[in-house]
Structure formats: C-alpha cells, structure tokens
Amino acid sequence: MAATQSGLSALPRGRLAWIGGGVLLVAYAVLWLSVSYDPSLITGLWFLPGVGVIGAIIANTSGTGGGVVFVPVFNALRELGKMDIQPLQVVGVSMCIQSFGMTMGALRWTDRLYHQPVPEPLHSKVRPRDFFAAAFAVLALSLPAMLLTQRLTNFDQQTVLLSYKAFSILLGLSLIAATWTVNCEREEKSELERGDLFVLLLLAVPGGVLTALFSVGVGELVALYLFIRHYPVLLCTGAACLISSVSVIVGAIWHIDAGTIQWEVVLLAAPGAALGGFLARPIALWLGARRLKTLDGSWIVLSALYLLWLNTN
Numbered sequence: 001m002a003a004t005q006s007g008l009s010a011l012p013r014g015r016l017a018w019i020g021g022g023v024l025l026v027a028y029a030v031l032w033l034s035v036s037y038d039p040s041l042i043t044g045l046w047f048l049p050g051v052g053v054i055g056a057i058i059a060n061t062s063g064t065g066g067g068v069v070f071v072p073v074f075n076a077l078r079e080l081g082k083m084d085i086q087p088l089q090v091v092g093v094s095m096c097i098q099s100f101g102m103t104m105g106a107l108r109w110t111d112r113l114y115h116q117p118v119p120e121p122l123h124s125k126v127r128p129r130d131f132f133a134a135a136f137a138v139l140a141l142s143l144p145a146m147l148l149t150q151r152l153t154n155f156d157q158q159t160v161l162l163s164y165k166a167f168s169i170l171l172g173l174s175l176i177a178a179t180w181t182v183n184c185e186r187e188e189k190s191e192l193e194r195g196d197l198f199v200l201l202l203l204a205v206p207g208g209v210l211t212a213l214f215s216v217g218v219g220e221l222v223a224l225y226l227f228i229r230h231y232p233v234l235l236c237t238g239a240a241c242l243i244s245s246v247s248v249i250v251g252a253i254w255h256i257d258a259g260t261i262q263w264e265v266v267l268l269a270a271p272g273a274a275l276g277g278f279l280a281r282p283i284a285l286w287l288g289a290r291r292l293k294t295l296d297g298s299w300i301v302l303s304a305l306y307l308l309w310l311n312t313n
Contacts, residue, residue, distance in 0.1 A: 013115045017278065020107040024100055024274055031270075035263040042264050045083070052097060052269035056276025059098070060105030061284040062296040063223035063240025065248070066098040066273065067091075067216025072307055074265075089262050092255030094215035095248040096266045101273030102219075102245040108281040109238030116234070122187045123289070126234045130192035134222070134239045137197060138204040139246055142218045145208030146247060150254045153212065162312075165304035171224040172300035179293040183230045188289075196229055211247050219244030224300065233289050 055069035074090045077083045085093065116125050203221045210217025223240035255261055284292050 011111075011114070014111060016111040016114075017104070017107045021104060021274070021278070024103060028100070028270060028274075031263070031267060035261075035267075037263045037267060042268060045264060045268055048265060048268035049272035052101065052272025052274075053276040053279075055097075055269075056101030056105065056273040057280045057283060058299060059101060059244070060108070060241055060277045060280030061237065061287070061292060062299065063219055063237035063244070064296070064300065065211075065216040065219035065240075065244040066101050067094045067211075067214055069303070070094040070097060070269075071214055071216060072303055075307070083265070085262055085265065089260050091213070091215045092252065092258075092260040093262055093265045093269075095252040095255060096261055097269045097273045098215065098244065098248040099252050100270040101277040102241055102248055104274045104277030105280050106238070106241040106245040106277075108278060109234065109241050112234060112281060113238060119232075122185070124188040124190040124232050126232050126238075127191065131235055131239055131242075134192060134197065134200060134226070134235065135242045135246075138200050138207070138218065138222055138243050141201060141204035142208030142211065142243070142247060143250055145205045146212040146218075146251055147254070149209045149212035150251065162308060165308050168220065168224075168304040169301050171221075171228070172297040172304065175224055175227050175297035175300075176294055178228050178230070179290055179297070184290075186230060188230055188232045192231070192235070196226070196231075199225060208247070211251060215248065215251070216244075218247055220300065223296070227293050227296070233284060233292060237284060237292075 051070070051073055055066045055073070058064075058069050059066040071090055071094055074083065074085060074093065075087075078085055078090070110131075113126060113128055113131055119125050200222060203225060204218065207218025207221045210221075211219075219240040222243055223236050226236035226239070252261075287295065
C-alpha cells in the first residue's frame with residue numbers, strides 16, 4: 001500500500017485521471033464491439049448522454065453515487081412510458097453507467113489527494129492514510145454484504161426503499177442543520193477519529209445491502225456521515241466516490257452475468273457519466289464546503305421524497 005501511494009504521489013497533477021480515462025475509453029470501445037444493441041432504440045434515447053453528465057456531476061460532487069440520480073430518473077421514464085426498463089434492469093444499468101462516472105470521479109479526487117493546496121482558514125488537509133483507511137475499511141464489509149444480497153436476496157424491496165429513503169431524509173436534514181449551526185465556524189477535523197471509523201464500519205453492511213438493491217447506498221451513507229462530522233470535502237466526497245466506484249464495478253458483474261443490462265442505455269449514458277465525473281471535482285471545489293453540503297443535503301432530501309412519492313402512488 002505504501003509503495004502504491006508513493007507511486008501515485010509521484011505522478012504529475014492530473015496524470016492519474018488521464019491514465020484512468022484512457023482505460024475507461026478502451027473499456028467503452030470493447031462494449032461497443034462486444035454487446036448487442038438495437039440501433040433504432042439508441043436513436044430514440046438520444047437524451048441519455050445529458051442524463052449521464054448531470055447525474056455524474058451530482059454524484060461525484062456529493063460522493064453519494066449516481067444511483068441517487070439514475071434510479072429516480074429511469075423510474076420516472078418507465079412510469080411515463082419513455083423506456084421499457086424493469087426495476088432490476090434499472091439497478092443493473094445504473095451500476096454499469098456508474099462504473100464509468102464514479103470511477104472517473106474517484107480518479108479525480110484521488111489525484112487531488114496528492115496535490116492539495118495550502119488549506120484556507122477553518123479548512124484542513126486530508127492525510128492519504130485516512131482517505132484509504134476509510135474507503136477500504138468500508139469496502140471490506142460492504143462488498144461481501146452486496147454480493148450476498150445480490151445472490152440470496154428475498155427482501156421486500158419497497159419496504160427497504162421506504163425505510164432507506166426515510167433515513168436519507170433524516171441524514172440530509174441533519175447535514176443542512178449541522179452545516180449552518182454547529183459546524184458553521186468550526187475548523188474541519190484534520191484526522192480521521194477512531195470512533196468515526198467504527199461508525200463507518202457499522203454503516204458498511206447495510207450500505208452494501210442497499211447498494212445491491214438500488215445501486216446506491218454505501219457511498220451516500222459514508223459521505224453524509226463524514227459531512228455531518230465536519231471532515232474536509234476531499235475526504236467526505238473523495239472516499240465515498242472511491243467506495244461507490246469499486247462497489248458498482250463489482251456489482252455490475254452479477255447483472256452482466258444475469259443478463260439484466262439494457263445495453264442501449266449504458267452505451268448512451270456512460271460517456272456522459274465519464275465526462276460528468278471529470279467535471280465534478282472542480283465544480284465541488286468552486287462551490288465551497290458550505291454551499292456544497294447544503295446542495296447535497298437538499299438533493300438527498302428532495303430525491304428521497306420523490307422516490308417515496310413514486311412508490312406510494
């Protein structure tokens with residue numbers, strides 16, 4: 001691990017994202033050459049690249065994962081008769097699209113980790129060991145939970161969704177409240193505290209289960225908790241993007257094997273998602289911590305309310 005971190009720190013600014021982008025481009029070309037798709041359906045879904053861009057920008061500025069955008073959007077399009085895509089397909093398609101968007105976002109945030117400027121007053125630098133400790137500790141528990149859920153699940157998905165989104169609303173409102181009250185003039189935490197790492201481990205297993213069911217969950221829980229605890233945006237968003245990236249890549253394998261992917265949607269939205277993942281980090285830094293946290297909390301609450309409404313009507 002130390003050797004890997006030393007190698008990353010030696011790369012010039014931005015090089016990591018460009019190398020990763022090249023790998024994603026090759027992966028996308030392989031998809032075009034290896035999967036079956038309906039050209040006429042691709043023409044009818046011309047708007048999906050824009051959905052990919054917007055979804056990935058929101059996902060990678062907040063670290064919550066693209067499912068917070070793609071799942072409600074694809075569900076809405078299905079309800080409106082614009083796309084014939086079933087709930088399980090929505091999850092699989094979302095994971096495949098996020099494999100491009102969240103990975104690009106994770107690369108951009110990791111690059112920032114090794115090229116941090118001098119922090120402004122009340123802000124703190126992020127230690128690489130805290131960044132990777134948070135990400136890999138969560139993944140060690142969330143990935144097995146996600147994989148087992150995909151293969152053994154017999155949950156009532158609507159009940160789980162309602163409970164999860166009700167919890168998301170609570171977290172989102174807590175984030176907004178903390179941002180403008182107790183954390184308003186307080187210096188960011190400079191080191192990941194052991195107690196907070198323990199809480200992240202507690203969130204990992206339910207986060208993995210939720211990610212298997214909805215393609216989003218673990219990244220959202222990690223990002224929101226770290227935001228509320230007043231850690232730097234780089235740690236909150238960057239670690240959550242890395243967690244989400246690894247999760248959706250691993251999770252997409254089961255969907256590909258199960259044949260639940262509508263490839264026309266992936267082929268159209270994936271490039272936009274990669275572009276959105278590339279643009280997200282500078283947008284997040286331009287917004288600043290306070291505005292970013294407020295917008296993230298608001299999006300979580302509003303998207304959760306929409307999904308709750310959609311599933312009770």
